[in-house]
Amino acid sequence: MPGATPRSTVTLGGLPLYAMLVPIPIVCFVATLITDIVYWQTAAMLWADMSAWLLLVGLIVSLVAAPVGMIDFFGDPRIRELHAARIHGIGYVTALILSVFNCLIHTRDAYTSVVASGLALSAIVVVILLVASWNGWVLVYRYGMGVLPTEQQ
Amino acid sequence: MKVVALEVAAIAVLLALAGCGPAPIDPSLQVGPNPYLPPIHQYLLPPMHVAKVVGWNGATPTVPAGLKVQAFATGLANPRSLYVLPNGDVLVVETGGPPAPVSRPKDIVMNWVEKMAHSRTKPGQRILLFRDTKGDGVPDQQSVFIDHLNSPFGVVLVGNDLYVANTNAVMRYPYTTGQTQITDPGVKLCDLPGGPIDHHWTKSLTASPDGSELYAGVGSNSNITENGIVAEMDRASIWQIDRATGAHREYATGLRNPNGLQFEPQTHTLWAVINERDELGPDLVPDYLTSIRDGAFYGWPYSYYGQHIDPRVQPQRPDLVAKAIAPDYALSSHVAPLGMVFYSATNLPAHYRGGAFVGEHGSWDRTILNGYKVVYIPFADGRPSGPPEDVVTGFLVDGDHARGRPVGLAVDGKGGLLIADDTGNSVWRVSAASP
Numbered sequence: 055m056p057g058a059t060p061r062s063t064v065t066l067g068g069l070p071l072y073a074m075l076v077p078i079p080i081v082c083f084v085a086t087l088i089t090d091i092v093y094w095q096t097a098a099m100l101w102a103d104m105s106a107w108l109l110l111v112g113l114i115v116s117l118v119a120a121p122v123g124m125i126d127f128f129g130d131p132r133i134r135e136l137h138a139a140r141i142h143g144i145g146y147v148t149a150l151i152l153s154v155f156n157c158l159i160h161t162r163d164a165y166t167s168v169v170a171s172g173l174a175l176s177a178i179v180v181v182i183l184l185v186a187s188w189n190g191w192v193l194v195y196r197y198g199m200g201v202l203p204t205e206q207q
Numbered sequence: 208m209k210v211v212a213l214e215v216a217a218i219a220v221l222l223a224l225a226g227c228g229p230a231p232i233d234p235s236l237q238v239g240p241n242p243y244l245p246p247i248h249q250y251l252l253p254p255m256h257v258a259k260v261v262g263w264n265g266a267t268p269t270v271p272a273g274l275k276v277q278a279f280a281t282g283l284a285n286p287r288s289l290y291v292l293p294n295g296d297v298l299v300v301e302t303g304g305p306p307a308p309v310s311r312p313k314d315i316v317m318n319w320v321e322k323m324a325h326s327r328t329k330p331g332q333r334i335l336l337f338r339d340t341k342g343d344g345v346p347d348q349q350s351v352f353i354d355h356l357n358s359p360f361g362v363v364l365v366g367n368d369l370y371v372a373n374t375n376a377v378m379r380y381p382y383t384t385g386q387t388q389i390t391d392p393g394v395k396l397c398d399l400p401g402g403p404i405d406h407h408w409t410k411s412l413t414a415s416p417d418g419s420e421l422y423a424g425v426g427s428n429s430n431i432t433e434n435g436i437v438a439e440m441d442r443a444s445i446w447q448i449d450r451a452t453g454a455h456r457e458y459a460t461g462l463r464n465p466n467g468l469q470f471e472p473q474t475h476t477l478w479a480v481i482n483e484r485d486e487l488g489p490d491l492v493p494d495y496l497t498s499i500r501d502g503a504f505y506g507w508p509y510s511y512y513g514q515h516i517d518p519r520v521q522p523q524r525p526d527l528v529a530k531a532i533a534p535d536y537a538l539s540s541h542v543a544p545l546g547m548v549f550y551s552a553t554n555l556p557a558h559y560r561g562g563a564f565v566g567e568h569g570s571w572d573r574t575i576l577n578g579y580k581v582v583y584i585p586f587a588d589g590r591p592s593g594p595p596e597d598v599v600t601g602f603l604v605d606g607d608h609a610r611g612r613p614v615g616l617a618v619d620g621k622g623g624l625l626i627a628d629d630t631g632n633s634v635w636r637v638s639a640a641s642p
Contacts, residue, residue, distance in 0.1 A: 097521045097522060098435070099432075099433060099434060099435045100435075102311075102433075103310050103311040106311040106312055106313065107311060107312060110312045158251040158252050159251060161252075161253075161312075161313045161316075162249060162250070162519070163430045163431045163432075163433035163486060163519055164429075164431050164432045164433045164519040164520060164521070165518065165519050165521040166249055166518055166519045167433070167519075169521075
C-alpha cells in the first residue's frame, strides 16, 4: 500500500493522543534532572521539593500516556514491525520504572533524597528518554505514524 | 500483551523489594546507657505501620500486681498534658497541633498517617480543671480553666503566676489557690518559634527549683532538615527563659524534640525525654532520657548518639559534631516519649519511688510496633540505675490496634500517677492496689 502511513488507534479529534501526552512526562523528567542538579549544588530544599513534584506529575500523566502508547503499538501491525517503535516503547517503559524508584528515593528526607542515587537515576532516565524520543520522532517524521497519508487509500 | 504483563510484574516485584528493610531487633538491646546502634538503612519506602485506633470500649490499661488503674476522666478532646496544682486540682490540657503544610507530595501521605494514628475528636485547645473533693481518686468537679489557647502543652505554676506554653508563646496568668477558672487574658512572657511550619509543636515547660527561670522544650521544624536549615532557627533546643524579663537563651541544643522537662528532685538537675530522628531504619535512632547539661550540644541534626554522622544533612558541621555528646539513657527506637515525671510521692509501692515514669506514645515507622506504654526507670543517686520496666500497658490490643496512646504524665496530690491518653481521650490514674 504505497502512501499508507501507520495508523494511531487512540485519537482525539482525529489526532494521535499519545503524541499529545508523551511530551509532558518527558519534560517533567528532564526538568527533574535540572532541579536535582541545582539541589546538589545549592542544598536548598526548594529544588528537591520541585523534583519530587515533577516526578509525581510525570508519573501520573504516564498512567494515561503509557497505556495509550501501548494500544497504538498493538493496534497497527505496521507499527509493531518498526524497529524504532520497539526501541521507543521499551525505552519509555524502562524510564517509567526507573522513575517510580526515583520518586520513592525523592521521598527520603533532605540530602539523600537526591544525592547520589536520585540524581543518578534522573540522569539515566534522561539519557534513556533521549534515545526513546529520537526513535519516537523517527516514527512520526520518517514513517509518518498518525500522519494523514498524502494519497487516500 | 506479554510486554504489559511483564511490565506490571516488574513494577510489582520492584515495589515489594522497595518495602523491604532490615527486620527490627529486640528493643531490649537498645535501652540503657549503651544502646546497640545498627548500620543506617535508608528506605525506598519506609514501613508506615500505625496502630488502628479502636478505643477502650469500657476496657482499662493493664498494671502489674500491687497497682490498680482507674479512669480519672473520659470523653475528653485530645488530652495531651497534665499539671497538678498545689491544692491537688488537676489541669488537663486538651490540645492539637496546627495544620501541617504540604511542601512536597510526601507531606500529603504523612499528614494522612498522622490523622490515622490519632483520635478523630477535634482538639479542645483549652485547659480543664478537675477536682476530687472526696479523695477517692475520682474527680467530682470539673470546669474549663483556661479556654481559647493556641496549641497549648506545657504548664507550670510559680507562686501566683501560672505559665502556659502555647505553641508560639509563653503566657502568664494570675492564679489564686482554689480558683477554678481564669478569664484574665494573660500576659505574653516571650514568643516561642511557632508557624508557619511548626512541625514539632509541643512546647514542654518547667521552672527551676528556685522559680527564677523557666525552661521550654522547642522541638525541631522537621524530621531531619527537610524543611531547610533556616526553618530550624532557635529550635531543637531547650530554652532558658528569665521569668522576670522574658529574655531567653538556648540552654542546650541539638535536641530534636525535647519533652517532659523535669528537675530531678534529689540532684536538682534538669532532665528531659527526646524523640530522635526517623527513617534510618527500624532501630535508628533510639529515643532517649537524659540529663540536660548547660551549653551542651546533643547532635541534631548533624549527628546522633554522640558523633554518628547523619548523611542526610548537608552541609555538615564538623565543628559542631566534634562537640556533640551522647545522651544518658536510651529508651529504644521510635517509642516516641512525650511525657516524663519523677516519682517522689509515697502512694505507689517502694519499688516505684525515686525513679522516672516515661509515657511512650508509640511508633509509626517500624513493622513491629514499639512503645505504646508507660515505663518506669529506677534511679539511684540521681542517675538511672536499671533497665526500664513496663508499668502501664494494654494500650495495644490484638497486636496492632490501639485503644489509646499515653502522652503526658503527672503525680497527683495523693501520689497517684496520672496518664493523659490523647487517642483514648481519657486520663488514667494508677495507684497502689491496697492503700
